[in-house]
Amino acid sequence: MAVDGLDIEIEEKTIHSVIGPNGAGKTTFFNCITGFYKPEAGEIFLENHSLVGLMPDRIVRLGIARTYQNIRLFPDLTAIENVLVGMHAHLKSSYLGIILNTPFVKREEQEAEDEANRLLKFVNLETKANMLSKHLPYGDQRRLEIARALATRPKLLCLDEPTAGMNSGETQAMCDFIQSLRDDLGITIMLIEHQMRVVMGISEIITVLDYGKKLAEGTPDEIKRNPKVIEAYLGQGSAAQSH
Amino acid sequence: MEQIRAIWRYGIKVGIIGGIVLVLMALIGMIEVFTQRQVIADIISMGHALYLAAGLFICYMAAKRTTPAKPLWIISNSIFAGLTTAFFLVLLIILGRNVNLRMMFINASDLLLNNLLTFGVEGNSGILLLLYVGMFTGLITGCFYLLPKIVRTVILWSLAGSAFAGVLQELIRPILTNNFPDAISEWLLTSDGLTMRGALSIFIFIALAIISWSIKGAGIKQGWQGLPKKQQSTWRTIGTIILLAIILVAPWRLGLFMSEVMTIVGLYVLLGLGLNIVVGYAGLLDLGYVAFFAIGAYVTALITSPEIMNLNWSLWAAIPFAIFFGILAGVLLGVPVLKMRGDYLAIATMGFGEIIRLLVLSDALRPFLGGSQGIGKIAKAQVLGFVFKGPQEIYYLIIAGCILVIFVSWRLKDSRIGRAWKAMREDEDVAQAMGINLVSNKLLAFGTGAGFAALSGVIFGSKIGSIYPHSFNIMVSINIVCLIIFGGIGSIPGVIVGAAALIGLPELLREFAEYRFLVYGIALVVMMLIRPEGLWPEEAHKRELHKGNAKEAPG
Numbered sequence: 034m035a036v037d038g039l040d041i042e043i044e045e046k047t048i049h050s051v052i053g054p055n056g057a058g059k060t061t062f063f064n065c066i067t068g069f070y071k072p073e074a075g076e077i078f079l080e081n082h083s084l085v086g087l088m089p090d091r092i093v094r095l096g097i098a099r100t101y102q103n104i105r106l107f108p109d110l111t112a113i114e115n116v117l118v119g120m121h122a123h124l125k126s127s128y129l130g131i132i133l134n135t136p137f138v139k140r141e142e143q144e145a146e147d148e149a150n151r152l153l154k155f156v157n158l159e160t161k162a163n164m165l166s167k168h169l170p171y172g173d174q175r176r177l178e179i180a181r182a183l184a185t186r187p188k189l190l191c192l193d194e195p196t197a198g199m200n201s202g203e204t205q206a207m208c209d210f211i212q213s214l215r216d217d218l219g220i221t222i223m224l225i226e227h228q229m230r231v232v233m234g235i236s237e238i239i240t241v242l243d244y245g246k247k248l249a250e251g252t253p254d255e256i257k258r259n260p261k262v263i264e265a266y267l268g269q270g271s272a273a274q275s276h
Numbered sequence: 277m278e279q280i281r282a283i284w285r286y287g288i289k290v291g292i293i294g295g296i297v298l299v300l301m302a303l304i305g306m307i308e309v310f311t312q313r314q315v316i317a318d319i320i321s322m323g324h325a326l327y328l329a330a331g332l333f334i335c336y337m338a339a340k341r342t343t344p345a346k347p348l349w350i351i352s353n354s355i356f357a358g359l360t361t362a363f364f365l366v367l368l369i370i371l372g373r374n375v376n377l378r379m380m381f382i383n384a385s386d387l388l389l390n391n392l393l394t395f396g397v398e399g400n401s402g403i404l405l406l407l408y409v410g411m412f413t414g415l416i417t418g419c420f421y422l423l424p425k426i427v428r429t430v431i432l433w434s435l436a437g438s439a440f441a442g443v444l445q446e447l448i449r450p451i452l453t454n455n456f457p458d459a460i461s462e463w464l465l466t467s468d469g470l471t472m473r474g475a476l477s478i479f480i481f482i483a484l485a486i487i488s489w490s491i492k493g494a495g496i497k498q499g500w501q502g503l504p505k506k507q508q509s510t511w512r513t514i515g516t517i518i519l520l521a522i523i524l525v526a527p528w529r530l531g532l533f534m535s536e537v538m539t540i541v542g543l544y545v546l547l548g549l550g551l552n553i554v555v556g557y558a559g560l561l562d563l564g565y566v567a568f569f570a571i572g573a574y575v576t577a578l579i580t581s582p583e584i585m586n587l588n589w590s591l592w593a594a595i596p597f598a599i600f601f602g603i604l605a606g607v608l609l610g611v612p613v614l615k616m617r618g619d620y621l622a623i624a625t626m627g628f629g630e631i632i633r634l635l636v637l638s639d640a641l642r643p644f645l646g647g648s649q650g651i652g653k654i655a656k657a658q659v660l661g662f663v664f665k666g667p668q669e670i671y672y673l674i675i676a677g678c679i680l681v682i683f684v685s686w687r688l689k690d691s692r693i694g695r696a697w698k699a700m701r702e703d704e705d706v707a708q709a710m711g712i713n714l715v716s717n718k719l720l721a722f723g724t725g726a727g728f729a730a731l732s733g734v735i736f737g738s739k740i741g742s743i744y745p746h747s748f749n750i751m752v753s754i755n756i757v758c759l760i761i762f763g764g765i766g767s768i769p770g771v772i773v774g775a776a777a778l779i780g781l782p783e784l785l786r787e788f789a790e791y792r793f794l795v796y797g798i799a800l801v802v803m804m805l806i807r808p809e810g811l812w813p814e815e816a817h818k819r820e821l822h823k824g825n826a827k828e829a830p831g
Contacts, residue, residue: 122711
């Protein structure tokens, strides 16, 4: 059992991190929220909607978007196409409308393209809109994945190790970017992260998982001082950081 | 020492492979069958052209592989490759004299071994000649390899052009005789193959065309890009109109045989575009696609034929029903296979295709579907007394169908639905996490593809007049998958090019019929090795359009 008896509440417009040693069940927790896994027991609510048993495409329409630990873009689509796919749920063109190219479809496509370009600009990829996403450098791919998630107009954005594989400069830029998502767009952020510096730097609340159970929860300062956490996690922290 | 070995080792290595390939080509009867067609009348047959072309290719490969790439080394390796290849053929001939090869290889005839392989010279002098030819081929290829690239390109394309013109006389003859003064076709063609002067003229013509394009081409391209947008679109419209006009008059200018070939290609274009939506856009490998083609044809037969149901409706009335049932079948097939991916999906759909074929073949359903007797007397389409009966008339139905289907594919391609399909193709889980409903979008893809196939089935049924279960076997599905891959998966022009190459060419070259699948196999393997994206890929378009961006790409 990867996650067991977990009870987390995420406040609106916070940056909430979930940390824990490898195999603690962080990604499993994400997969439960976004509908990839169905929990055997328990409830998940977004505002007042129950999410348990809904398919991922329903959940994303309700306002939860995610990125992946190992980037999962659509490699043979261009950057802008990736973002446009993210907007799919909000577009309403019908099959027949598309074939007849009605004025509604034309207008909607134009608006979608404008919004996609805006999002690309927001993540500094406006000049690479027509490149295939597999040809983008690593950092660009990370940001494009976030832009694609933003295109679904989420209330809650789940980022799975957004700084994995980045050097310190890139990591800092990503931290600033995540903060601007919350400050400028008002999106609640849930973050899985390994790098303690990132977690302590930007989160308001941290939940520590260990063996699928909640070990501790609190502000960064509280977590830093919590003896259980130090024993279970930060004790191995130096090892985790150096990898 | 290493240096000296380089003089022969590459040649012998490549020559061994080449020798085996040529021996096999001879033993399966390809060379003998193809000698019946003349490329240049009384000078060289297609079999010999193929035989020599293979030899040239082998020597060229040897030259290309040679390191160090010094002239002497290259030429000697090339000669060794030619000699080794010839040596294998000599072994075959000697073996054939002493052992009866026909016990195992029914095509290893005396004529082949003692005449065709040795260029018509019999006996031991033939063997000697073969070795000489091998050596000279090597020598010529080696020297050819040392020429500057532009010269090589010109010679290669001009030679290929002349050979092609010779091989495709059936295509060229009606174009010339129906549209140009007789003098031209007399200059170029005999009743069997090109004339020598004709071959030379074509060679020179192509060479001049390539040379002038390489001098002027860049300037023309720049001039075109320099034109204002509006003028460009005007010219494009004019081009489209001319193209359409050519397409419309084509059957009457090209004659019956070519019209027949074009209708067959057209039917496969319809089928290919439908499957392109399922396989190319949505990434769902459907090997039972022929089932929808069959359903379209059978619904048409039941509605319009006096046999079985005796409804005798017109073909126009049958079209909506056929398409409706095709789409319905597509959706019904889609439901059980929704959760399947990749190989599993391919097997399940293949089973579906076979089920449909076995159903129409079965005795139990014979009173309703005609069993192995099929259904005959399918109606022809009529408009105000004009009957679409022969290939030249049916052609217009097919063109109309193709235009409709191309139009629908093109509109869908870059729409919300087309993007959803492509996203599913790339990564189904992530597509779902982006809010794409997999069920409805997959069913839409299956339904659209099936509808196109059913339309193709209607025209097919009306074209041949009576349908039988064996017209709808699995090879049709496989042909369509092959032509899509060959043309460039997910690309609309790719489907057209693929259908013309894989369906049209074998129709023009009847001798190929026997080796059709061998040639398919080779063509696909070669394609995957040297141009895996297909003849006319979709992506190249993009790269063309956004050259500036693509250059930044590291990969």
